[in-house]
Amino acid sequence: MTVDRKALLTAEQVRLACRAGVLREQTSGLAAGFAQANLVILPRDLADDFLLFCQRNPKPCPLLDVTAPGSWVPPIAAPTGDLRTDVPRYRVWRDGQLAEERDNICELWRDDFVGFVIGCSFTFEAALSRANVPVRHIEQGVNVPMYRTNIPCRPAGVFHGPLVVSMRPLKPADAIRAVQITSRYPAVHGAPVHLGLPEQLGIKDISRPDFGDAVSVASDELPVFWACGVTPQAVAMAARPPLMITHSPGCMFLTDLRDEELAVG
Amino acid sequence: MTVDRKALLTAEQVRLACRAGVLREQTSGLAAGFAQANLVILPRDLADDFLLFCQRNPKPCPLLDVTAPGSWVPPIAAPTGDLRTDVPRYRVWRDGQLAEERDNICELWRDDFVGFVIGCSFTFEAALSRANVPVRHIEQGVNVPMYRTNIPCRPAGVFHGPLVVSMRPLKPADAIRAVQITSRYPAVHGAPVHLGLPEQLGIKDISRPDFGDAVSVASDELPVFWACGVTPQAVAMAARPPLMITHSPGCMFLTDLRDEELAVG
Numbered sequence: 001m002t003v004d005r006k007a008l009l010t011a012e013q014v015r016l017a018c019r020a021g022v023l024r025e026q027t028s029g030l031a032a033g034f035a036q037a038n039l040v041i042l043p044r045d046l047a048d049d050f051l052l053f054c055q056r057n058p059k060p061c062p063l064l065d066v067t068a069p070g071s072w073v074p075p076i077a078a079p080t081g082d083l084r085t086d087v088p089r090y091r092v093w094r095d096g097q098l099a100e101e102r103d104n105i106c107e108l109w110r111d112d113f114v115g116f117v118i119g120c121s122f123t124f125e126a127a128l129s130r131a132n133v134p135v136r137h138i139e140q141g142v143n144v145p146m147y148r149t150n151i152p153c154r155p156a157g158v159f160h161g162p163l164v165v166s167m168r169p170l171k172p173a174d175a176i177r178a179v180q181i182t183s184r185y186p187a188v189h190g191a192p193v194h195l196g197l198p199e200q201l202g203i204k205d206i207s208r209p210d211f212g213d214a215v216s217v218a219s220d221e222l223p224v225f226w227a228c229g230v231t232p233q234a235v236a237m238a239a240r241p242p243l244m245i246t247h248s249p250g251c252m253f254l255t256d257l258r259d260e261e262l263a264v265g
Numbered sequence: 266m267t268v269d270r271k272a273l274l275t276a277e278q279v280r281l282a283c284r285a286g287v288l289r290e291q292t293s294g295l296a297a298g299f300a301q302a303n304l305v306i307l308p309r310d311l312a313d314d315f316l317l318f319c320q321r322n323p324k325p326c327p328l329l330d331v332t333a334p335g336s337w338v339p340p341i342a343a344p345t346g347d348l349r350t351d352v353p354r355y356r357v358w359r360d361g362q363l364a365e366e367r368d369n370i371c372e373l374w375r376d377d378f379v380g381f382v383i384g385c386s387f388t389f390e391a392a393l394s395r396a397n398v399p400v401r402h403i404e405q406g407v408n409v410p411m412y413r414t415n416i417p418c419r420p421a422g423v424f425h426g427p428l429v430v431s432m433r434p435l436k437p438a439d440a441i442r443a444v445q446i447t448s449r450y451p452a453v454h455g456a457p458v459h460l461g462l463p464e465q466l467g468i469k470d471i472s473r474p475d476f477g478d479a480v481s482v483a484s485d486e487l488p489v490f491w492a493c494g495v496t497p498q499a500v501a502m503a504a505r506p507p508l509m510i511t512h513s514p515g516c517m518f519l520t521d522l523r524d525e526e527l528a529v530g
Contacts, residue, residue: 172461173458176458180456193441220462
């Protein structure tokens with residue numbers, strides 16, 4: 001069973017396709033205008049620490065919604081959503097190791113699970129494209145390159161680990177425009193955290209990302225770095241919580257929030 | 266006769282000190298909170314072309330006010346001002362050559378002169394300092410370094426010439442913050458036009474500015490470039506109008522406009 005991606009015009013249609021088991025792949029470009037989100041699910045005894053972690057690290061972990069313990073419904077982001085089924089592919093982390101990937105987590109669900117819905121850069125990439133700022137990995141049809149940095153997140157309880165950044169190469173004037181545009185979207189990582197000097201982030205080889213795919217950086221371009229929603233997965237590897245469930249990179253949760261609802265100014 | 270700079274707390278006090286002939290030096294730091302401005306004075310037969318030049322090149326030439334022909338009063342920027350006397354030092358350009366520097370231009374004034382009051386980066390430098398973004402040339406007590414670029418301004422009538430940029434070295438995170446902050450001030454050059462790759466602007470040696478003073482750029486810093494109000498002087502050199510009068514670099518016209526009146530958002 002497959003699905004016609006072009007027929008998935010709303011967030012709810014994407015969620016229902018996931019729930020029916022017919023969408024198992026990355027969600028880039030689906031339901032244009034609806035904000036896509038990173039997902040983290042934790043047992044309640046870890047959730048308070050993670051909530052504080054997000055509060056202290058709003059650039060990589062801008063929270064759009066948090067569920068009540070045991071509820072799979074994110075009331076603000078998608079009142080008709082179901083966090084057990086509505087993501088194309090899930091990752092289950094046990095003791096900091098990727099234990100398995102699953103199509104849904106119905107069998108794993110527990111009464112004490114808390115879901116965290118975290119803003120995703122797809123929202124600001126759409127804004128960049130509308131402003132004619134080219135996004136290399138979209139042009140090349142690959143995943144955005146992501147790097148572990150030497151910048152530690154601010155720890156909270158059991159959670160600690162490195163900031164992960166995504167990178168988009170841009171000509172200087174486009175980089176300036178990209179700062180302006182993405183500054184309008186603090187709920188989806190906001191302005192870049194760095195540009196131009198990757199070695200300052202501890203990135204030794206820009207052509208070898210830690211996650212995602214490599215893209216070329218031309219001699220007239222600067223690498224521009226944004227805080228990335230994959231940070232919680234690097235935190236899982238570093239902090240080794242007994243259980244954490246996330247989306248699989250690129251396979252996002254579709255919210256009913258519109259990209260432009262998340263803009264300030 | 267000298268003047269106590271610390272006693273010059275308002276724009277009008279600075280203008281009166283110039284008018285009395287007791288202030289003949291640069292105006293940086295005077296009358297904090299009041300917007301300082303670049304000045305261009307042209308005979309009426311050149312003024313229409315220059316007005317169009319400013320309209321086409323708003324980054325280097327953001328217009329705050331234009332006088333009626335023959336009037337030395339900028340009605341919006343300083344209703345009690347006198348463009349013949351209120352700048353510490355004037356430059357007189359004839360056929361594209363700096364012909365003389367003068368304390369006032371009373372003897373040169375003509376019934377057909379039109380004054381252009383153009384926003385100045387002092388306004389956004391104050392905003393950067395308030396946000397703890399360091400401004401190197403202020404720290405070092407020298408003039409900002411400025412460079413002729415290989416970017417032509419958009420020509421208008423007789424006026425043409427290269428864009429002149431000012432440069433401030435910043436750490437990457439401060440450069441991002443500086444884009445955000447200066448974007449709020451389009452009336453004083455606004456966001457940077459370039460950063461990181463000076464050779465793209467035709468700048469061969471960053472340590473040898475065309476105007477102003479050199480400042481050091483550390484290995485963990487990027488050179489950040491803003492369009493500069495000295496551009497009209499480079500345009501005078503290129504286009505060689507029979508007569509143009511400007512302020513002398515750093516010796517600005519003090520307006521009654523507050524820096525924060527010029528902020529958007």
